[in-house]
Amino acid sequence: MNLYIKKTRLSIRAAVLAGFVMAALWGLPVSNCSIKIGHLRLVFPTGFVENSLLSHGVRMELVPGMMIIGLLLLLFGRFYCSWICSASSVHQLAEPVLYRPIVGRRVPWLKRFFLTPCEGVSKKLNLGYGDGLAIFLGLVAGVALFDFPFFTIFSPMGLVSRNVIELAVHKRLRYDLLLLAGPLLVGLFFRHGWKTCCPDGLMQRFVASWNKTLLPEVDPTACNGCAKCRRTCPAGLLAEDTVRLAGDCLKCLQCIEICPNHAVHLRLFPRKTRTPIPSKLSPGRRV
Numbered sequence: 001m002n003l004y005i006k007k008t009r010l011s012i013r014a015a016v017l018a019g020f021v022m023a024a025l026w027g028l029p030v031s032n033c034s035i036k037i038g039h040l041r042l043v044f045p046t047g048f049v050e051n052s053l054l055s056h057g058v059r060m061e062l063v064p065g066m067m068i069i070g071l072l073l074l075l076f077g078r079f080y081c082s083w084i085c086s087a088s089s090v091h092q093l094a095e096p097v098l099y100r101p102i103v104g105r106r107v108p109w110l111k112r113f114f115l116t117p118c119e120g121v122s123k124k125l126n127l128g129y130g131d132g133l134a135i136f137l138g139l140v141a142g143v144a145l146f147d148f149p150f151f152t153i154f155s156p157m158g159l160v161s162r163n164v165i166e167l168a169v170h171k172r173l174r175y176d177l178l179l180l181a182g183p184l185l186v187g188l189f190f191r192h193g194w195k196t197c198c199p200d201g202l203m204q205r206f207v208a209s210w211n212k213t214l215l216p217e218v219d220p221t222a223c224n225g226c227a228k229c230r231r232t233c234p235a236g237l238l239a240e241d242t243v244r245l246a247g248d249c250l251k252c253l254q255c256i257e258i259c260p261n262h263a264v265h266l267r268l269f270p271r272k273t274r275t276p277i278p279s280k281l282s283p284g285r286r287v
């Protein structure tokens, strides 16, 4: 079951990236944040807001496509963030190459002079969704005041998909790819910074707060509190907190893969209770 989840997620990510490249080569109007099917253009809420601001009026022709995306978010929550978004694919590819070696002390000076101070600043600032909302409103104001597509530049999803298309069609990358360093570093060095600063993720969170499908749930009789799920979770959640913090959960299902006691399961598929394997931690202690 666990291997099956991992393979499925990797296959979907690879298929999505390959799909963008193929679509770009064939000149189809498809990108990571907008897909045109006949007269229908599927856009994310951020794309709708940006397009409307730039047009100085509500883009009514985008409303049906945006409502379909909104419905999918209501049904599946932030599934998009962890299974499809190319920016999160890049982030996941970069993490074992950049973050883990640093944390694993293979680059101790970088950990000492960069990662540890960053974590200190992060703890002090206590970045949260309020800050993400401030960034979002700042971008809205920027688009409205300067008639410039700030969302498109800031959103990692847009940057990655534009460059994938450019690479496929013109065999070159765009200079704006350098801007990806901002969210990438925030994501890598402020452990949960990416979800805080991504405007698309933020809007998806609001919609997904009501969503309980594909949500992992913990069998308390099988959980020994080892907290492996929190250490692997891109949102830093303990699997037992997902029901309370549904908007934070990206539905990546990595907690199901990693749990040594098979205590995590989908709410849709309740399981029989089982005896927990004792943790090395003292009884009842949570990390």
Ligand code: SF4
Binding pocket: 218, 222, 223, 224, 225, 226, 227, 228, 229, 230, 238, 239, 240, 258, 259, 260, 261, 262, 263, 264
């Ligand atoms: S990894 Fe499994 S056993 Fe460990 S805390 Fe999470 S749910 Fe419980």
Ligand code: SF4
Binding pocket: 216, 229, 232, 233, 234, 235, 236, 237, 238, 239, 242, 248, 249, 250, 251, 252, 253, 254, 255, 256
């Ligand atoms: S709680 Fe589980 S499914 Fe949700 S984001 Fe964390 S690891 Fe992924």
